[in-house]
Amino acid sequence: MTAIVVTGTDTDVGKTIATAAIGAALTATGQRVAVYKPTQTGVSGDEPGDVAEIERLTGVRGEDGVRLVAPMAPRPAAALEATTLPMLEDHLSRVARLEGSCDVVLVEGAGGLLVELTEHGETVADLAKALGAPVVVVVRSALGTLNHTVLTLEALRSREIRTLGLVLGSWPADPSVVELSNRDACETGAVPLLGAIPAGAGHLSRDEFIAGAPDWLPGLPR
16 A cells, blocks of 8 residues: 545545644654645645645655645636646656655545546546545534535445545544534444544644654554
8 A cells, every 4th residue: 555545525624634644643653654735726836735734744745736826626726727737647647756755655635535636527536546545534523524424435435446444634622412423423334433633733733743643543554
């Protein structure tokens, strides 16, 4: 397993912090980890994006495939800039190059599983399929997450893409009854719950984040 794709049930579910935690947990076992973000939207110039956030928290380095200014899905964001998105083969080549110098490449998607990444409309799911990579699905803890989670898992299953497991992207210190019920459903489902990232983990220092990550993800295969 040299690549793992990290997707979410929606945007802003905690994919970047979860990707950072996975990277830190794997690095703690001695593995060399890199991150690839096929499409980073909502940034301009040298403004830091998700890869920079992961590096800040963990020291794990990576790169973007393409950067777009508008904070929206890649294809409409590219259209606003009259920019041509990379092809699927371009992303595969970038991941392969990173694989040559590390043990695991974490590929962080944009938005959800079926967000289009390429000029021809290939999605995060298509990229995972082409890589032959398992997928980690980052989910919310709040009301509505069960439906979104089941829909995402069904889409993966129908495409014969292996799901490595679920991660709760932001777990509150004082969870509600709904959140506790949702976590229980995730823990007892057919797909394993790898762990939960504490709310506010992105505000920790690098040392604190690295120290905590392995405990947050006890179910992550090492």
